[in-house]
Amino acid sequence: MTVDQPPARATSRMPQGLRSFWAGISAVSTKELRGRMRGRRAFVVVTIYLLLLSLFAFGVYQMLHEAAVMRSRFAFDGGFSDGGFSEGGFPGDGFSGSFVSGAISAEIGHALFSGILIVQTLLVLVLAPAFTSGAISMEREKQTLELLITTPLSTLGMVVGKLLSALAYVFLLIVASIPLMAIVFAFGGIGPEDLVRAYLLLFAVAFGVGAVGLFMSALIGRTQVATILSFIIVLGLTIGTVALHTYLVASTPRPDDGGFVAVERHQAPEALLWLNPLVADLDLVCITVPTGYHFTCSYISIVTGRPYFGDSFGGNMQGGMVCPSNGPCFPVDDGFVGEDRGEAVAVGEPVAQEEVELGFPRDTFWPRTAGAFLALGVALTLLSTQLIAPSRRLRSRRHTVSRAPAEGSASPTAGVQP
Amino acid sequence: MTAALRTQGLVKRYGRTLAVAGVDLEIAPGEIFGLVGPNGAGKTTTIRMLATLLPPSAGEAEICGFSVERQPDEVRRRIGYMPDTFGVYDDMRVWEYLDFFARCYGISAARRRQMVGDLLELVDLADKREDYVQALSRGMQQRLCLAHALVHDPQVLLLDEPASGLDPRARMELRELLRELRSLGKTVIISSHILPELEELCTAVAIIDRGRVLASGPVEQIQARFRQGSVARARILGDAEVVLAAQRFLAAQPEVASVELLPDGRLELALPGDEEASAALLSRAVQAGHRVASFAPAASDLEELFLQITALDEEPVS
Numbered sequence: 191m192t193v194d195q196p197p198a199r200a201t202s203r204m205p206q207g208l209r210s211f212w213a214g215i216s217a218v219s220t221k222e223l224r225g226r227m228r229g230r231r232a233f234v235v236v237t238i239y240l241l242l243l244s245l246f247a248f249g250v251y252q253m254l255h256e257a258a259v260m261r262s263r264f265a266f267d268g269g270f271s272d273g274g275f276s277e278g279g280f281p282g283d284g285f286s287g288s289f290v291s292g293a294i295s296a297e298i299g300h301a302l303f304s305g306i307l308i309v310q311t312l313l314v315l316v317l318a319p320a321f322t323s324g325a326i327s328m329e330r331e332k333q334t335l336e337l338l339i340t341t342p343l344s345t346l347g348m349v350v351g352k353l354l355s356a357l358a359y360v361f362l363l364i365v366a367s368i369p370l371m372a373i374v375f376a377f378g379g380i381g382p383e384d385l386v387r388a389y390l391l392l393f394a395v396a397f398g399v400g401a402v403g404l405f406m407s408a409l410i411g412r413t414q415v416a417t418i419l420s421f422i423i424v425l426g427l428t429i430g431t432v433a434l435h436t437y438l439v440a441s442t443p444r445p446d447d448g449g450f451v452a453v454e455r456h457q458a459p460e461a462l463l464w465l466n467p468l469v470a471d472l473d474l475v476c477i478t479v480p481t482g483y484h485f486t487c488s489y490i491s492i493v494t495g496r497p498y499f500g501d502s503f504g505g506n507m508q509g510g511m512v513c514p515s516n517g518p519c520f521p522v523d524d525g526f527v528g529e530d531r532g533e534a535v536a537v538g539e540p541v542a543q544e545e546v547e548l549g550f551p552r553d554t555f556w557p558r559t560a561g562a563f564l565a566l567g568v569a570l571t572l573l574s575t576q577l578i579a580p581s582r583r584l585r586s587r588r589h590t591v592s593r594a595p596a597e598g599s600a601s602p603t604a605g606v607q608p
Numbered sequence: 609m610t611a612a613l614r615t616q617g618l619v620k621r622y623g624r625t626l627a628v629a630g631v632d633l634e635i636a637p638g639e640i641f642g643l644v645g646p647n648g649a650g651k652t653t654t655i656r657m658l659a660t661l662l663p664p665s666a667g668e669a670e671i672c673g674f675s676v677e678r679q680p681d682e683v684r685r686r687i688g689y690m691p692d693t694f695g696v697y698d699d700m701r702v703w704e705y706l707d708f709f710a711r712c713y714g715i716s717a718a719r720r721r722q723m724v725g726d727l728l729e730l731v732d733l734a735d736k737r738e739d740y741v742q743a744l745s746r747g748m749q750q751r752l753c754l755a756h757a758l759v760h761d762p763q764v765l766l767l768d769e770p771a772s773g774l775d776p777r778a779r780m781e782l783r784e785l786l787r788e789l790r791s792l793g794k795t796v797i798i799s800s801h802i803l804p805e806l807e808e809l810c811t812a813v814a815i816i817d818r819g820r821v822l823a824s825g826p827v828e829q830i831q832a833r834f835r836q837g838s839v840a841r842a843r844i845l846g847d848a849e850v851v852l853a854a855q856r857f858l859a860a861q862p863e864v865a866s867v868e869l870l871p872d873g874r875l876e877l878a879l880p881g882d883e884e885a886s887a888a889l890l891s892r893a894v895q896a897g898h899r900v901a902s903f904a905p906a907a908s909d910l911e912e913l914f915l916q917i918t919a920l921d922e923e924p925v926s
Contacts, residue, residue: 209714210681217711225699332695337756340659341712342684 207344214347215354218338222325222355232359236366243309243370250305251298258294296379303374304475307388310367311467314360314396315428319420321356322403326578327413335578345579349404349571357400364392384478391474391560395467398563399424401570408574431466438462439492460555463493465566470559477556494555610673612637612764612795613658617667620653620819627653629819630667635797635812637763640790642806643799644914645816651799652692654816655768658797659689671764685713688757692769692799696741696749702728703737706755713760727755731785747778754785765789767798783809815917822917830917838905840886842875845899851875854898863889 226232326349329335338348368389374380402423406416438458463469469490476487613635620628628650635641643651656662658669660680668675674682697705703724710720728734731751736744744752750770757765770786771779786809789796800806806813807827814824823830844854855875859867863885865878879886890903 213712213714217708220711221697221700221704221708224704225697228699332697333691333693334695334697336656336659336661336691337689337694337709337753338712339661340684340687340689341709342681342714343712 210342210344211347211350214343214345214349215351217343218348218351219355219358222352223358226355226359236363239313239363240366240370243306243367246309247302247306247370247373250301254298254301258297261294295377299374299377299379300475300478302377303371303380303384303388303478304471306367306371306374307392307474308468308471310364310392311395311471313363314392315399315424315467316421317360317363318357318396318400319403319406319424320417321359322353322400323407323417323420324413325352325356325404326407326574327411327416328407330411331413339578345575346572349408349575349578353397353400353404353571356404357396360396360400361393364389364396380478384474387477387556388474391467391470391556394560394563394567395470397567398465398570399427399467401567401574405570405574405577408577427465428468431462432469434458435462435493458493460494461558464558464562467559467563469493470556473555473559490555610637611635611670612639613641613669613671613797615654615658615667615669618654618657618664618669619666620650620657620662621665626819628657628664631816631819631821633814633821633824635795637795638790638793639811640786640796640798640809642810642813643797643816644801644806644813645799646801649801649816650819651801651816652768653819655689655766655797655799656691659687659691659766660684661689685760686763688760688762688765690753690757690765690767690770692772694749694753696744696752698740698742700741701737702733702739702741702744702752705741705752706759709756710759715760723759727758730758730788731755732781745778747774747781750774750778750782751785754782758789763795765794765796765798767796769799769801771800771802815914838879838886840877840879840903840905841870842877842893842903843873843901844875845901848873850899854893857896857898858889858893861889861892 326335329338339345368385371385371388374385375382399420403416403420406420406423407413410416410419435458442457472486473490476484476490479487611634613633615631615633618628618631618633619626631650631654633641643654645651653662657664658671658676660676660683663677668677670676671683672686674686676683700708706724706727707720710723715723725734728737731754733744733748733751733755736748741749741752750773754767754770757767767786771782774782786796786798798806798810810827812824812826813830815822815830842854842858844851846854851869851873855867855869858864858875858877863879863881865880867878868876870876879889890900894900
């Protein structure tokens with residue numbers, strides 16, 4: 191009997207807790223990764239994924255390149271290729287052939303960026319919950335969870351280890367795509383900061399959506415059900431929120447002002463779309479638009495209720511008027527717009543006309559999405575911990591009771607007697 | 609000295625069902641303690657509460673002086689738990705399985721390597737080191753699970769039906785293993801509904817039914833307290849005539865309540881007295897010229913005892 195220490199050890203409590211937290215992460219993720227990375231499967235999947243993504247990127251390039259060449263035959267260097275950008279020459283000039291001017295090259299770069307970003311977001315939305323929604327319910331199904339719980343691992347460490355190791359593969363796929371994504375630099379139009387934004391968003395979304403799967407896995411004992419529910423939630427976040435938002439926008443009574451509105455006033459809350467990674471993608475795409483006009487920007491401006499000033503050659507601001515959600519409409523000088531897309535516009539007050547700094551406000555929407563997903567991830571991870579820990583008081587009563595018959599049926603010797 | 613395990617009025621309620629209805633136990637260090645009871649008696653629920661997996665509805669449980677409810681981490685460091693049904697991870701080799709659990713207890717890499725080898729040696733799986741866990745036989749998985757419960761050198765082992773589903777040979781190996789653990793000074797709490805399994809292994813038992821402890825203590829003590837005679841079977845050499853004569857002789861003896869002739873030719877005797885009386889009876893029968901080839905208790909002592917005790921328990925209820 192060597193280890194009969196006095197129970198009160200308040201001083202060593204913190205490091206001890208931290209240590210078991212770390213032990214949880216390292217033990218669980220080592221085990222999980224050993225299983226997942228064993229054999230060739232994992233590497234074959236990465237390869238196939240990159241091949242498909244490359245093929246997709248090449249397709250996008252081909253399509254846009256041909257279209258651009260066709261257009262450049264008519265337009266040469268006039269008009270639009272100057273209008274879009276003021277950031278100087280594009281390295282893509284030499285790369286993409288003699289017919290393609292800088293702006294067209296930037297357009298291709300932009301399209302590649304948008305395409306790869308959206309494909310990757312969809313991938314994250316599908317893979318992250320698929321990997322995490324089995325993390326805990328599998329342990330329940332295989333009756334290994336109890337063995338884990340009776341170790342002194344911190345439950346939080348265990349849950350975080352599960353989440354990270356399940357996400358590690360998704361992260362690997364994301365990271366593996368960076369070199370491919372970097373091709374866009376060759377075309378120009380996309381800066382490194384745009385890529386950083388995109389990957390920050392991807393990681394945040396992967397974490398948040400992964401935590402959704404993890405939570406479902408902890409809440410529901412069966413992996414299949416947990417997976418299906420996670421996907422329903424993801425569908426709700428992507429399609430459901432947009433549908434609801436669109437409905438709210440459409441159902442707002444329109445002021446009868448003859449169509450002189452660029453930003454419609456509506457009662458649909460922006461926060462509804464914070465957890466929609468695809469809308470955040472649109473925002474990222476809008477930020478990088480080389481020509482100044484893009485449908486993504488119009489949509490984001492509807493969502494955020496902030497004016498969209500883009501477009502140098504389309505010239506279409508629905509009559510050249512901009513109406514911030516909480517101010518009167520004011521006209522927009524077409525010649526001025528699209529020059530500086532970088533600066534955030536001070537919106538909110540009906541600014542004097544000539545002092546309005548035009549351009550779409552940067553970094554207003556997607557950081558909220560990233561933040562929302564991070565917060566969601568943290569909250570759901572903590573909740574999952576509560577669902578697993580047997581002796582924590584927060585655990586719901588219903589859950590405790592409903593587990594009992596299940597155990598009774600699983601093992602003939604369980605305690606309940608009819 | 610602190611008791612290895614102590615419970616006081618331990619209760620587990622599922623809705624309106626009382627799975628465990630006030631269990632009091634005190635187990636000294638180094639004991640091999642058997643929890644005996646029919647299916648659904650509350651053994652598993654009790655062990656799960658002790659293993660910090662279920663919060664008790666009421667009452668106290670302490671392991672090595674640490675409260676199961678308030679100091680679960682301290683308790684977890686001191687117990688090795690082997691559930692009655694357990695799964696194994698796919699995609700894991702035998703050594704990785706043990707290494708994983710050793711990591712969970714924060715054991716350093718160098719010690720892990722050493723210990724995994726030792727443990728595999730102990731449970732006789734050293735040659736299966738690189739095999740996948742799910743490919744092991746049931747008995748081997750059982751032993752591996754026992755090894756997993758030993759990675760952190762716990763003082764108390766909670767083994768829930770460790771022998772269920774094992775063939776006789778595997779069961780014997782398990783028994784050997786438990787003896788070895790006892791010699792290492794571990795306190796072992798072992799549950800079973802198969803009594804002979806525990807009889808020669810346990811230093812003490814508690815008989816549980818319907819969530820209550822009906823009797824607990826060293827096996828002999830319980831026997832002395834509850835014994836109300838026994839049933840013995842005797843084989844008499846000779847033809848049917850001789851056996852019938854022996855039956856008449858035995859029936860006339862004061863120590864015998866009744867004698868019955870079994871279809872296989874043996875005689876079953878109800879003996880209300882103690883072992884002294886049985887010995888006296890046997891020697892008299894032999895002196896009288898009856899050729900007694902065997903004379904033995906009809907069932908395992910513990911099993912018979914168990915049936916008696918649970919039967920006693922049922923009388924006031926029904």
